[in-house]
Amino acid sequence: MKNGIKVFAPASIGNIGVGFDILGCALDKPGDEIVVALTDAHEGLRITRITGGKLPMEPEKNTAGFAALKLLEHLGESKRGIDMEIHKKMPFGSGLGSSAASAAGAVLVINELLKNPLSKRSLLPFAVLGESIASGAMHADNVAPSLLGGIILARNSSDVHRLHTPKGLYATVIYPKINILTKDARNLLSPTVGLKQMVQQTSNLAGFIVGLYNSDFDLIRRSLQDVVIEPQRAQLIPHFYAVQEAVLKVNGVLGCSISGSGPSIFALSQNTLAAAEAGIVMQQIFNTHKIENQLFISPINQEGAILL
Ligand code: HSE
Numbered sequence: 467m468k469n470g471i472k473v474f475a476p477a478s479i480g481n482i483g484v485g486f487d488i489l490g491c492a493l494d495k496p497g498d499e500i501v502v503a504l505t506d507a508h509e510g511l512r513i514t515r516i517t518g519g520k521l522p523m524e525p526e527k528n529t530a531g532f533a534a535l536k537l538l539e540h541l542g543e544s545k546r547g548i549d550m551e552i553h554k555k556m557p558f559g560s561g562l563g564s565s566a567a568s569a570a571g572a573v574l575v576i577n578e579l580l581k582n583p584l585s586k587r588s589l590l591p592f593a594v595l596g597e598s599i600a601s602g603a604m605h606a607d608n609v610a611p612s613l614l615g616g617i618i619l620a621r622n623s624s625d626v627h628r629l630h631t632p633k634g635l636y637a638t639v640i641y642p643k644i645n646i647l648t649k650d651a652r653n654l655l656s657p658t659v660g661l662k663q664m665v666q667q668t669s670n671l672a673g674f675i676v677g678l679y680n681s682d683f684d685l686i687r688r689s690l691q692d693v694v695i696e697p698q699r700a701q702l703i704p705h706f707y708a709v710q711e712a713v714l715k716v717n718g719v720l721g722c723s724i725s726g727s728g729p730s731i732f733a734l735s736q737n738t739l740a741a742a743e744a745g746i747v748m749q750q751i752f753n754t755h756k757i758e759n760q761l762f763i764s765p766i767n768q769e770g771a772i773l774l
Pocket of ligand 1: 480481486487488601605607608648651652726727
């Protein structure tokens with residue numbers, strides 16, 4: 467697209483095990499690119515091109531398109547002629563926050579195109595609306611880190627808090643190439659949680675956050691255990707427990723669980739060496755079982771979505 471404005475929005479790890487729907491962190495790569503340009507050729511928003519995957523071209527059915535429409539409506543700019551291109555540079559249905567990245571990129575690029583009428587943070591509710599098309603629910607655990615960067619506690623789409631990232635914290639994510647739709651992975655969850663699990667999970671979430679602030683890797687390691695969601699979703703991911711068991715044996719690995727709604731599996735480590743070793747261990751297991759996979763190793767991205 468000629469004269470377009472382009473943004474990059476990164477992948478993210480939703481839930482980080484202990485914070486279902488409320489915790490997430492951004493990765494450096496992979497990520498999606500969204501390009502927009504003003505046009506006099508028509509009124510309103512049009513998606514003119516999508517590369518890297520088959521997604522709806524109708525803006526109201528597309529996570530990036532819907533997020534952009536909602537933002538434009540809020541700004542009273544619904545009639546503005548805009549062409550949008552979406553370049554998917556990561557797999558969707560992967561648990562890497564792909565739909566969230568497109569929604570985050572879309573709101574940032576529209577805001578840039580219109581000369582930044584809103585702050586980056588106040589774009590979040592529109593991106594959350596966009597992502598809800600793919601997920602079937604409103605949660606900001608992927609959208610907030612993809613837009614804002616860092617490790618984020620998102621109580622809801624307007625009450626979001628960046629948590630401290632300890633020096634050395636690294637993420638390893640493996641995507642075994644099977645498709646899980648977030649909607650399906652949500653529908654299988656029990657609507658209730660037992661009292662015992664509730665106590666364990668809240669103490670793990672609290673311990674994890676205190677561990678981040680104090681750079682206390684031992685506390686993070688003890689706390690990074692999901693006793694509520696992981697046991698319900700693990701069956702969707704072939705060899706999940708074998709991968710987790712092997713990864714947790716690596717010196718310097720702090721925890722290992724399901725990234726977002728899966729099938730990707732993440733590990734957090736206290737240094738790059740451990741992160742790389744965790745990646746080797748993960749790949750070995752999927753390769754042995756002839757399951758095609760993709761590996762990503764990244765520090766916690768502190769920028770979120772950026773103008774290119
Ligand atoms: N928190 C969401 C879930 C992340 O686990 O269903 C996926 O978008």
